[in-house]
Every structure is written in structure tokens, then in C-alpha cells.
Amino acid sequence: MKITQDNYGQMIEKLNKMAYAYYVLDDPIATDEEYDSLYHQIKDFESLYPHLILPSSPTQRVGDTPLEEFEKNEHLQRMWSLxxxxxxxxxxxxxxxxxxxxxxxxxxxxxxxxxxxxxxxxxxxxxxxxxxxxxxxxxxxxxxxxxxxxxxxxxxxxxxxxxxxxxxxxxxxxxxxxxxxxxxxxxxxxxxxxxxxxxxxxxxxxxxxxxxxxxxxxxxxxxxxxxxxxxxxxxxxxxxxxxxxxxxxxxxxxxxxxxxxxxxxxxxxxxxxxxxxxxxxxxxxxxxxxxxxxxxxxxxxxxxxxFPAVEKSSKILSVTLQVGRSGVVTPVAELEGVEIEGATITRATLHNFSEIEKKDIRIGDEVIIIRSGDVIPKIIKPIKEVRNGSERVIIKPTHCPICQSELLIEEKFIKCQNLTCEARKIESLRHFVSKKALNIDGLGGKIIQQLYEQKLISNLEDIFSLTFEKLFALEGWKEKKAQNTLDSVEACKGLELWRFINALGIEHIGEGASKKLQESFGLEVFEKTYEEIIALDGFGGEMAKSLADFSRVNAQQIQTLLHILRPTATQKNISTDSLFLGKSIVLTGTMSEDRESIKALLESLGAKVSSSVSKKTDFLFYGENAGSKLQKAQELGIKCLSEEEFKALIP
CATH class of the missing domain: 3.30.470.30 (DNA ligase/mRNA capping enzyme)
Known part of the structure; x- marks a missing residue:
């Protein structure tokens, strides 16, 4: 039948029914030849009358010219994880x-x-x-x-x-x-x-x-x-x-x-x-x-x-060391190939060397592997009953397999502390400029990736060598974006010392510990010994060893960055008559201000903001959609205040 303006809509509907039966129901109602013939007739008609093309026409499924990159698009309602x-x-x-x-x-x-x-x-x-x-x-x-x-x-x-x-x-x-x-x-x-x-x-x-x-x-x-x-x-x-x-x-x-x-x-x-x-x-x-x-x-x-994870067995042929972007060294078992849920598994994580020792896993062992959905395959245990004596103990490393620097060795984790290690450069750079670190606007994760791939930055100090000409020459960069980024880089100089400490990504040293170190040691923090650090209230052996080792391994780079940034180590002025002085406070729910601003306000009043509710919690402040923390606090008899109520108590 010839396609006309009068029957064009009907033919579109007919073709869509054919496609639905074939692609969705898997129950064709027309031959491939019949579908193709009608499709091309419609396409010819649309080429003559492009202004009449219906959005539901199957011809509109054909993509346009290739894109250079995907745009970002906001959902009208958040897509939650289950x-x-x-x-x-x-x-x-x-x-x-x-x-x-x-x-x-x-x-x-x-x-x-x-x-x-x-x-x-x-x-x-x-x-x-x-x-x-x-x-x-x-x-x-x-x-x-x-x-x-x-x-x-x-x-x-x-x-x-x-x-x-x-x-x-x-x-x-x-x-x-x-x-x-x-x-x-x-x-x-x-x-x-x-x-x-x-x-x-x-x-x-x-x-x-x-x-x-x-x-x-x-x-x-x-x-x-x-x-x-x-x-x-x-x-x-x-x-x-x-x-x-x-x-x-x-x-x-x-x-x-x-x-x-x-x-x-x-x-x-x-x-x-x-x-x-x-x-x-x-x-x-x-x-x-x-x-x-x-x-x-x-x-x-x-x-x-x-669903329950799928279990199979295979043999460990060797063990390789994988250095993550945060510097953590993970042992990975190289296996004889085994098929699990349609995928051939040849590698599986061994978690850490503490797990290896506890489970007595050896090279040459027949092991049980577990995999659930897209989760990385894991080795559960060796089958010791089938050992023949040729199995070899897995040796714990002492130096990074990438940069050869000395590793930080703890009970569970082994980590490369070297900021210049190729395996951890990207993550170090991303963390360095993040909100709770240097807080440099315009240098998000993808921008850092672009600058790294274009060889404009490799080490942390390279961020301060960026120029307008280098940025403006990059794809997707305009004058305003380049200048705003450089202004943000310049603005972070003279920042508080705790931000710089936190920006370095030292294992076990987060925001709270960084503030404590600033208050206790000031600019001499990187010169302190293990004994001096562990003497601080709230600092354990792992924290002290991590900071001392990090300061030693990265001494030269730390001094270079201190010279560039010239951080300040001012003491906090905490109100001694604050109702919240020395109190432990937990925040939960959605509030009118961002969580970091409220946290900073409370800390300026001498409060300690915690992430979890316990018997030691003094107050819980809650916003909309408060969850299990509010329920737990009520059960423990902790004083719970809405956002409006606790703000009314702040002078």
C-alpha cells in the first residue's frame, strides 16, 4: 500500500505493532521482508515530507552523528539505591x-x-x-x-x-x-x-x-x-x-x-x-x-x-600485588580459569595478608571462590585436604611493587605512603583539592583526570604551576573557566593548617585528627616523632606510626608544598559560656543548611560532632526524613532537638 498523508499515521502504528511483537513479545506477526518493505516506504515518505514526521516513527530510532561527550542531566526525582x-x-x-x-x-x-x-x-x-x-x-x-x-x-x-x-x-x-x-x-x-x-x-x-x-x-x-x-x-x-x-x-x-x-x-x-x-x-x-x-x-x-552467592573451586597459580589509588596494597590470586554465571574468572581478591595468614592460603592451593552478581570474586578458604606438599607460603611484601618505596605495614592493611607513586597519583590529586581539603573550586574529579591525562599535572605541586595559556588550550575550556580555576588555586594559599594536613590523605588521619594536630603542634607537626604524636589524647599507635612514616617518606614534597601554600595555624576562639561546650552531638536528616556549615558552627561553640549515636551522646539534632539515629537516640533517652529548636539556643 502506498504511503500518503492520510494513512501515514496508520502505517506508523502498524509498523510499531510489528516491532513490538518481534522485539518485546518475541512472537513475530510479520516476516522480515514485510517489516523492511514498510519501514523503507515510510522512510521515503518522510524524506519528502520531513515536517510531517511523527516522534513515534521507528525511523527516529536511528542515532544522529556521534557525540564528543555526554551532557549531565538532573533527574526530577532522585534515583535511590536499594x-x-x-x-x-x-x-x-x-x-x-x-x-x-x-x-x-x-x-x-x-x-x-x-x-x-x-x-x-x-x-x-x-x-x-x-x-x-x-x-x-x-x-x-x-x-x-x-x-x-x-x-x-x-x-x-x-x-x-x-x-x-x-x-x-x-x-x-x-x-x-x-x-x-x-x-x-x-x-x-x-x-x-x-x-x-x-x-x-x-x-x-x-x-x-x-x-x-x-x-x-x-x-x-x-x-x-x-x-x-x-x-x-x-x-x-x-x-x-x-x-x-x-x-x-x-x-x-x-x-x-x-x-x-x-x-x-x-x-x-x-x-x-x-x-x-x-x-x-x-x-x-x-x-x-x-x-x-x-x-x-x-x-x-x-x-x-x-540471591546466594555462587561458589566454585579453582587453583591458585600465583599471587600479584595490586596498588589501589589510595595506596593500599591488595594481594590478588591468579587462578586457573573457571566459569561462574557466564563469566570466566581468572582472578580473585585475597583481601589482605592478615586474611591470608588466618586462613592459611597458599600458592598452589585448591580454593573455594564465591561471586554474587557483579561483586568482585573472593576466595573464601583453601581445601587443605587435597594438598600434596608442593604448595608455597605467600610472602608479605615490604616494598611497593610500583615505586619500590618502603610500605606502611599494619595488622590488616599494607599501604604505599609515597605521594609520587604512579599507582596512587590520581586519587592523591583528587583528594588534595576536595571540599574538606584545599577546597579548590573548578578542580573536580573529571577535571583532575583531564589535566593528568594531558600531562599538565603529575604531582600535587604541579597544581600551582598551571597557567591561563595551558588551561585555555584544553578542549572544553573557555576564558572564564580557566581564569576562575586559577583564582581558586590562588585563593587556597594561606589556608588553615588542618586543611593541608587532611589534604595529604595520610592513612588514619582525617579531618578531626588534622584539627587536633594543628592545635597541638602547629607548623611543626611534620617534625614530630612517633612518641610525641602518640602522647596526644585520642591518638593510637596506628595513627602515630602512619603520620610519622608519611612525614619521613614525603619530607621533601611536604616542605615544597608548605613553601607554596604557607598555611596558618591559628587557635580556635571557642566560647567558654556555650551551652554545647564539650558536648557530643550527632546530626541526622536533611537540614536547611549543608551539614558541613552546621558542623563548623557547633565546633566553634566547643562541641564535638560525632557520626553515630551512643550512650555518650549528649544531643541529637535532626532535620527532615530523620532515620534510625533519631529512633535510637529516643530509645536511649538522649535530648533530641529539631533544627529550629537547636538554632534557637545558639546566640
Whole structure:
């Protein structure tokens, strides 16, 4: 049939039905030839009448020209992470917490697919944007790539603004095909389907994403204006819009039904075409979700009931040392390859040398390996019964395998303290300029990475050698950005000494310890001996040894930085008549000011701000959405004040 202005809309609808049956239902209603013929007819018509192109046309799934980089995009409603439960006891505890407040609650249970989270925003029925999870508040804008995923409708029959959230997946079978192609092309292999999905979604060239046959499965919503009262009803409506429907979803009225649903999914996990790592449990009633609210990092009305980790055995061939960005040296076992959940495992962490000694793990041992979802494989224990005498003891290192400097050796951790070690330079640089350190505006993590890759900075002191010409020449830098960054670098000179101490990233020496060191030793802090440091109130042996070793290993660089920054070591003026003098205070919940400003105010009044509630806590100050800390403080009889109440007490 010829495409005309009169039947164009009908033909679009017909083609979309063909695509939905093929890509989502896996039940074709037309041959490939019929689909291709209609597709090209529509495409030819749209080339003649581009002003008539409908946003729902399948031709709009083809990406534009490759992007140079992804833009950042904020979610309308935060994408929260789920708390995990790992066994029936933890599940019972989680459910009973909800029943204690709302005994009428019911739950929706669905498979937890192991992929890359994506947030779709629809406005007036049209797909407006697609954004990765990112930090939960904002992610990368990948709309072009999302449009190539056939199971994401470009248009839905709902005019209300709605954020539809789900997981981008690759089937286990398709994962093998992609890795085989990469192997033949000499490319690095994806570790597992989750990595493959995430990597495919974040391609700057959407044509590559289009070839990966990604699947999008909805699991929740963000901002929405639905009149429906339950999550299960809204989810059913979303599936009716043309999205992929998971093979199993159950509305459960009690914990026994939740356990039955979990058992069903667990027993059938291998039959699913996509990787699963557990089951999502969601309070079904929206009114109860709202009442339960959120903790700082996760919703109280949902959790992930994780599958038991998969165990296999393999042989340790050798042990290599991996130096992390913070300088921690981690022993890694090189293994005989063993397949776990579709991925060939050849390496597994040994945690630390204390664990190795405690478990008596040796090179040549047959060991039990455990892996859960995308978690790094871990060695649980050696199978000592099969030893033949050829096994070798794993020797604890004394010098860094990268820079050869002497290592800081503690009971559990071994760490390279050398700030110039190649393995830890990036992390040292990032921490050095961070908010609680030098607090240099304009030098975030990605900017530090860019400057390092362009060889403009290598060591901490290089930050102070940056020039306008060097920054302005970089891709993405304009005059104002370059000048503002240089002004921020200059402004940090003369900062308080504690900030400089904290900026160095010394193991066990955080913000509180840095302030104590400034008050006690002033600018002579890096010349103090182990004995002088350990004599300080609150300083233990590990803290003293770490600072003394760090000062010795990095003596020359510390002096160079002190000469550049010229920090000040002024004493705090603490009000002696303050109500909070010497009091231990815990902050919880969301407040009108940022937490650091409130903490600084309280410390200026002589208070000690702690992160956890105990019998020694004198006050708890709380804001909105206060969580378990408030409940614990009330149970202990600690005086709890709202933000308005405690501010009223401050002169």
C-alpha cells in the first residue's frame, strides 16, 4: 500500500505493532521482508515530507552523528539505591519494621535484573530524555542511544509527565555473541553481561549501541502524577504502553508469599534469558511509600533480596600485588580459569595478608571462590585436604611493587605512603583539592583526570604551576573557566593548617585528627616523632606510626608544598559560656543548611560532632526524613532537638 498523508499515521502504528511483537513479545506477526518493505516506504515518505514526521516513527530510532561527550542531566526525582537483605532472617526483620507501623501493607515482588539503570522522562506522551543513574541526583544524558533500544517506546498513550525507571540488559546468549566478535577483532572482552550493557549504553556513537540488541525492563517510577493508588497498578499500566514485561511479577500479601516468590525466581533463574542477582520487594501502596520515606541513601519502602552467592573451586597459580589509588596494597590470586554465571574468572581478591595468614592460603592451593552478581570474586578458604606438599607460603611484601618505596605495614592493611607513586597519583590529586581539603573550586574529579591525562599535572605541586595559556588550550575550556580555576588555586594559599594536613590523605588521619594536630603542634607537626604524636589524647599507635612514616617518606614534597601554600595555624576562639561546650552531638536528616556549615558552627561553640549515636551522646539534632539515629537516640533517652529548636539556643 502506498504511503500518503492520510494513512501515514496508520502505517506508523502498524509498523510499531510489528516491532513490538518481534522485539518485546518475541512472537513475530510479520516476516522480515514485510517489516523492511514498510519501514523503507515510510522512510521515503518522510524524506519528502520531513515536517510531517511523527516522534513515534521507528525511523527516529536511528542515532544522529556521534557525540564528543555526554551532557549531565538532573533527574526530577532522585534515583535511590536499594538496601540489600541476604537471608530469611534479614527479610523478616525488614518486613516486621514495616508491619510495626503499617500492618496493612502489601508488597510487589519482581526479578532484580543485573544491568545498567536508566531513567526515561516522558512529557505529553513523547520520550524527552534518557539519563543514566549517575550519582542518583544527575547522570549522563544518553537519549540518542536509548532511542535505538526497540523495547523503549518513543511515544506512550499518557500525557502526564512521568519518569519510568528500569534496567538496560543484554541477554546471556547475545553477550556470548558480542564477546566472540570482540575476540575476533582483537578487542578487550566484557567481563559479564552487566558490563556489556553499561558499555553499550554509554557509546558516543549510537550506531554501535543500535547493533547491541539491548533490552529495557521497567522496574519503577520517579516523578509521576498518576491517580492510581498502588505501585503494581501503575507498573501494569506502564507495561501496557508497550514496554517489555518481565516473566514474573507477584503482588504479595504477607511474608510467606514473599518467600514463595523468591523461591520461584531463584529456582528458575537459569531459565531467564537475562542475568538476575535477586528479587526487588516494594511496598505496593503509594500512600505508605510516602509515609515511610527515605534514609540518607535508600527508600525505606523497598529492598533487594539478593540471591546466594555462587561458589566454585579453582587453583591458585600465583599471587600479584595490586596498588589501589589510595595506596593500599591488595594481594590478588591468579587462578586457573573457571566459569561462574557466564563469566570466566581468572582472578580473585585475597583481601589482605592478615586474611591470608588466618586462613592459611597458599600458592598452589585448591580454593573455594564465591561471586554474587557483579561483586568482585573472593576466595573464601583453601581445601587443605587435597594438598600434596608442593604448595608455597605467600610472602608479605615490604616494598611497593610500583615505586619500590618502603610500605606502611599494619595488622590488616599494607599501604604505599609515597605521594609520587604512579599507582596512587590520581586519587592523591583528587583528594588534595576536595571540599574538606584545599577546597579548590573548578578542580573536580573529571577535571583532575583531564589535566593528568594531558600531562599538565603529575604531582600535587604541579597544581600551582598551571597557567591561563595551558588551561585555555584544553578542549572544553573557555576564558572564564580557566581564569576562575586559577583564582581558586590562588585563593587556597594561606589556608588553615588542618586543611593541608587532611589534604595529604595520610592513612588514619582525617579531618578531626588534622584539627587536633594543628592545635597541638602547629607548623611543626611534620617534625614530630612517633612518641610525641602518640602522647596526644585520642591518638593510637596506628595513627602515630602512619603520620610519622608519611612525614619521613614525603619530607621533601611536604616542605615544597608548605613553601607554596604557607598555611596558618591559628587557635580556635571557642566560647567558654556555650551551652554545647564539650558536648557530643550527632546530626541526622536533611537540614536547611549543608551539614558541613552546621558542623563548623557547633565546633566553634566547643562541641564535638560525632557520626553515630551512643550512650555518650549528649544531643541529637535532626532535620527532615530523620532515620534510625533519631529512633535510637529516643530509645536511649538522649535530648533530641529539631533544627529550629537547636538554632534557637545558639546566640
Amino acid at each position: 538496601d540489600d537483605v541476604f537471608n530469611s532472617e534479614e527479610l523478616l526483620e525488614w518486613v516486621e519494621r514495616i508491619y510495626k507501623l503499617y500492618p496493612q501493607a502489601t508488597f510487589t515482588c519482581s526479578p532484580k535484573f543485573d544491568g545498567a539503570s536508566l531513567n526515561l522522562l516522558y512529557e505529553n506522551g513523547i520520550l524527552k530524555s534518557a539519563t543514566t543513574r549517575g550519582d542518583g541526583r544527575a547522570g549522563e544524558l544518553v537519549t540518542q542511544n536509548a532511542k535505538t533500544i526497540k523495547s523503549i517506546p518513543l511515544q506512550i498513550p499518557s500525557q502526564d509527565q512521568i519518569e519510568i525507571r528500569g534496567e538496560v540488559l543484554i541477554t546471556k546468549e547475545n553477550f556470548k555473541v558480542i564477546n566472540q566478535e570482540r575476540l575476533e577483532n582483537g578487542e578487550n572482552l566484557f567481563a559479564n553481561p552487566r558490563n556489556a550493557a553499561a558499555g553499550s549504553l554509554r557509546q558516543l556513537n549510537s550506531a554501535i549501541t543500535s547493533k547491541r540488541n539491548l533490552i529495557f525492563v521497567p522496574w519503577g517510577v520517579g516523578e509521576h502524577h498518576s491517580k492510581l493508588s498502588s505501585f503494581s497498578a501503575l507498573l501494569s499500566e506502564i507495561f501496557s504502553f508497550g514496554f517489555f514485561t518481565p516473566p514474573f511479577i507477584k503482588h504479595c500479601k504477607n511474608i510467606d508469599e514473599i518467600k514463595e516468590a523468591y523461591t520461584h525466581i531463584l529456582e528458575n533463574r537459569d531459565s531467564y534469558p537475562m542475568m538476575l542477582d535477586g528479587m526487588v520487594i516494594m511496598v505496593d501502596e503509594f500512600s505508605l511509600q510516602k509515609a515511610l520515606g527515605f534514609t540518607i541513601k535508600s527508600p525505606r519502602f523497598a529492598c533487594a533480596y539478593k
